[in-house]
Amino acid sequence: MGQNLQNSERLRPIDLARGHGLSTQAIRNYEEAGILPAAGRTPHGYRTYTSLHAGALRAFLALVPGHGHRTATSIMRAVNQGATEEAFRLIDESHAQLLDDRRTLQAVESALRDLEPATAPGPGGGSEPAAVSGPGGTFIGPLAAQLGIRPATLRKWERAGLVRPRRDSRTGYRVYDEADVRDARLAHQLRRGGYLLEQIAPLIAQVRAAGGLEPLETALRDWRGRLSARGRAMLTGAAELEAYLRERG
Incomplete structure (x- = not known):
């Protein structure tokens, strides 16, 4: 029964891609970039993903609007490498930049x-x-x-x-x-x-x-x-990242 449950949790690249309007190549690229944890492999060498990978993808896509593609990638890479403090530092830097941008707007x-x-x-x-x-x-x-x-x-x-x-x-x-x-x-x-x-x-x-x-x-x-949209996007990204961190344990 445990084996059946494990098999039912397996996701193919197309399963991850389809729900977000992405290509399977994009999923593979995200894995290679460290945005997603390393995929499992079937005996025939095919990639298999789990709900953990789906959570990582949701977190990354939620982080991008608020932090930008490059910083979101660095955040996810740090989390997947177990360097959560580095991930938090990157998030803090983004928030500091948003605050600085707000102050600039207020000054203008x-x-x-x-x-x-x-x-x-x-x-x-x-x-x-x-x-x-x-x-x-x-x-x-x-x-x-x-x-x-x-x-x-x-x-x-x-x-x-x-x-x-x-x-x-x-x-x-x-x-x-x-x-x-x-x-x-x-x-x-x-x-x-x-x-x-x-x-x-x-x-x-x-x-x-x-x-x-x-x-x-x-x-x-x-x-x-x-600026308001960025701030709100950061909140959404934080919620998805927290959910992913909980799932990682």
Whole structure:
């Protein structure tokens, strides 16, 4: 009777593959990658799997959406090698990355909320005029004063691609239009949040591509949704992995 029970628990590669829309080659690849424990073999050399392999496959497929294919593979490989602490470390790293991504999103949203409509400073002293023709046009000195930074900082941001002022054809002075002032204010908020210039540059580029801050709200909502989906997927993956760990004993 025990032999019959053992035989009834045997699964073929196609049995594992069919329930998840996979190919039998994918099942073999997962085994070779260490995602699944080593298969048993029949006297004729055919692979046989059990409910333990089915649990490993469910755990892996549940881990992928939250952790990515590479990390999910490393987690399963560690578990199957008995290195559960390494598996937990990998999971912790994924959660830490998700938290860091959430903090980045929060910093960006905070920076956008803190942006006030830019207005050109009024006329003042100095070697440069305070404003030029065109809405929102201003020069480096007044803009630096408005932000509470040095003109040298604005020049540094220009070299990093964060602002792109044009040059006045008559005087050669840098002229910051409304979009430049917006980008400078956004860069200033993110720098205050501790972000590096190389981290800020891609965001500024996205603001420009979106045509301003308002269209960027859609991208931020999508970003927030993806982070939430990752967090939920991590919960699902954790449940399946826990079930697999219990079955392994």
